[in-house]
Amino acid sequence: MKPLLAHAELELLSADIARHLGLHFPPARWQTLENGLRAATKGLKFGDIHECVARFTSFPPTVELIESMAGFLTVGETYFFREARCFEMLQQQIIPDIIRKRHGGKQRLRIWSCGCATGEEPYSIAILLHTLRKELFNIDISILATDINPQALRKAREGIYSNWSFRTTPTSYQKTYFRETGDGRFELLPIIREMVSFASLNLSDECYSSLVAGNDTFDVIFCRNVLMYLTPELASQVVARFHRLLSTGGWLFVSPCESSNSLFSGYEPIAFPDAIFYRKYDGRNGAQQGIRNVSSLVHDESSKILKREDQSCRQVLTVSERATYRESSENSSLKQEQLESEALELLCRAHADEGRLADALYLSDRALASDKLSAGLHYLRAIILQEQGMNDEATASLKKALYLDQDLVLAHFTLATIEQRKGKFKTSLHYFHNALSLLDRYNRDDIIPESDGMSAVRLRNIIMATTAAISRGV
Numbered sequence: 001m002k003p004l005l006a007h008a009e010l011e012l013l014s015a016d017i018a019r020h021l022g023l024h025f026p027p028a029r030w031q032t033l034e035n036g037l038r039a040a041t042k043g044l045k046f047g048d049i050h051e052c053v054a055r056f057t058s059f060p061p062t063v064e065l066i067e068s069m070a071g072f073l074t075v076g077e078t079y080f081f082r083e084a085r086c087f088e089m090l091q092q093q094i095i096p097d098i099i100r101k102r103h104g105g106k107q108r109l110r111i112w113s114c115g116c117a118t119g120e121e122p123y124s125i126a127i128l129l130h131t132l133r134k135e136l137f138n139i140d141i142s143i144l145a146t147d148i149n150p151q152a153l154r155k156a157r158e159g160i161y162s163n164w165s166f167r168t169t170p171t172s173y174q175k176t177y178f179r180e181t182g183d184g185r186f187e188l189l190p191i192i193r194e195m196v197s198f199a200s201l202n203l204s205d206e207c208y209s210s211l212v213a214g215n216d217t218f219d220v221i222f223c224r225n226v227l228m229y230l231t232p233e234l235a236s237q238v239v240a241r242f243h244r245l246l247s248t249g250g251w252l253f254v255s256p257c258e259s260s261n262s263l264f265s266g267y268e269p270i271a272f273p274d275a276i277f278y279r280k281y282d283g284r285n286g287a288q289q290g291i292r293n294v295s296s297l298v299h300d301e302s303s304k305i306l307k308r309e310d311q312s313c314r315q316v317l318t319v320s321e322r323a324t325y326r327e328s329s330e331n332s333s334l335k336q337e338q339l340e341s342e343a344l345e346l347l348c349r350a351h352a353d354e355g356r357l358a359d360a361l362y363l364s365d366r367a368l369a370s371d372k373l374s375a376g377l378h379y380l381r382a383i384i385l386q387e388q389g390m391n392d393e394a395t396a397s398l399k400k401a402l403y404l405d406q407d408l409v410l411a412h413f414t415l416a417t418i419e420q421r422k423g424k425f426k427t428s429l430h431y432f433h434n435a436l437s438l439l440d441r442y443n444r445d446d447i448i449p450e451s452d453g454m455s456a457v458r459l460r461n462i463i464m465a466t467t468a469a470i471s472r473g474v
């Protein structure tokens with residue numbers, strides 16, 4: 001797409017966005033910024049993109065404009081039980097440990113989900129605490145969830161989700177804590193919804209103190225997949241503020257790709273094989289039972305995680321390592337182009353997972369330039385385009401994927417959902433039926449290619465529910 005904004009405009013704008021929203025848009029991300037502004041211009045009904053920029057930069061923008069812009073410039077990607085290891089640790093180690101230490105003292109548990117987006121994270125915490133209700137019966141529990149984006153908060157309060165939000169959720173949780181709405185969506189039961197209080201909070205504002213009444217500090221703060229979008233200055237201010245708001249020995253959860261030795265200098269890093277958490281230093285040394293201090297892990301395989309500044313780079317390295325091994329052991333003549341395409345594909349997936357769609361699209365194009373015949377890459381490109389609302393382009397990519405591999409079940413499924421959203425139900429049902437026929441070739445627990453871990457039975461159930469709803473006309 002041809003750029004619409006001059007460098008001078010983008011420079012001014014990114015400085016103002018950093019000031020009011022704390023978001024980091026260096027020149028490498030100006031394309032993403034411009035895409036966000038195009039969407040804001042349309043969504044907020046400005047005459048053109050220059051008016052949108054002028055309104056944000058010429059006057060001090062109103063709180064309403066700042067919050068509305070946040071909806072277009074931030075990434076709201078989230079799902080229930082994302083990075084499952086974190087919830088496992090919370091359930092098995094951290095909550096029991098907090099409760100044990102409090103025994104006889106003030107019996108309360110305060111958790112904050114900061115940057116909660118549409119609510120999947122705080123509700124996952126609430127579900128987990130509900131499963132522990134017998135152990136927690138005499139504990140006063142509070143879960144606060146905040147975000148800058150008012151639209152996301154509205155959706156969070158509503159508590160109704162599509163199947164996509166459950167992509168890695170144990171089915172038993174979905175069955176126990178949600179009821180089907182009849183249009184293929186799922187509504188959270190009030191017993192869980194009422195456990196979470198939502199509030200608006202811009203992390204660039206300095207008034208966090210209202211979140212803490214007296215000495216009622218937080219035991220656990222979740223701030224996952226948020227710091228990576230902030231300017232480095234704001235990220236370190238935010239981490240320092242969290243430190244003041246945490247109880248001694250309290251925990252800060254960030255995403256593994258946000259771990260950094262310098263940013264969390266006031267915290268003790270606690271490493272697990274595939275996750276790292278930060279604890280407000282409590283002045284006492286020594287590892288607790290079941291939780292090992294990082295220093296004791298120096299020679300452990302898992303301590304490699306500490307060296308990871310950027311997950312994407314690590315993934316590329318892994319690919320090169322794998323290829324080097326293959327070359328030496330099998331004397332394979334793996335072409336440089338193939339290797340590059342493989343590495344670009346992994347980087348592309350990492351960016352797409354983090355919601356950096358413009359960057360992901362660029363990487364998918366580069367990967368395809370090296371490997372035009374990969375149906376998986378065309379499918380990946382289609383998913384990115386679909387996330388950006390570019391359904392026609394997504395359809396074209398899906399058809400290319402199917403031309404190369406007509407058995408790619410998820411390509412049929414995705415075409416079906418695009419047609420369904422357009423109201424073209426007959427075509428949609430045709431693609432759904434193709435997907436169902438292909439699913440006959442799988443055992444129920446087989447993982448569907450390109451699906452990030454979805455089993456055949458789960459995809460079949462989703463298709464059956466959706467086609468039934470289409471046939472009923474809902």
Ligand SMILES: C[S@@+](CC[C@H](N)C(=O)[O-])C[C@H]1O[C@@H](n2cnc3c(N)ncnc32)[C@H](O)[C@@H]1O
Nearest residue numbers: 021074075077078115117148149202203224225
């Ligand atoms: C990718 S989502 C993370 C959701 C959830 N924590 C997770 O890991 O699944 C990032 C969220 O950070 C919020 N955010 C970005 N900048 C913010 C700011 N300055 N203040 C408050 N929230 C912000 C966005 O609105 C978005 O909902």
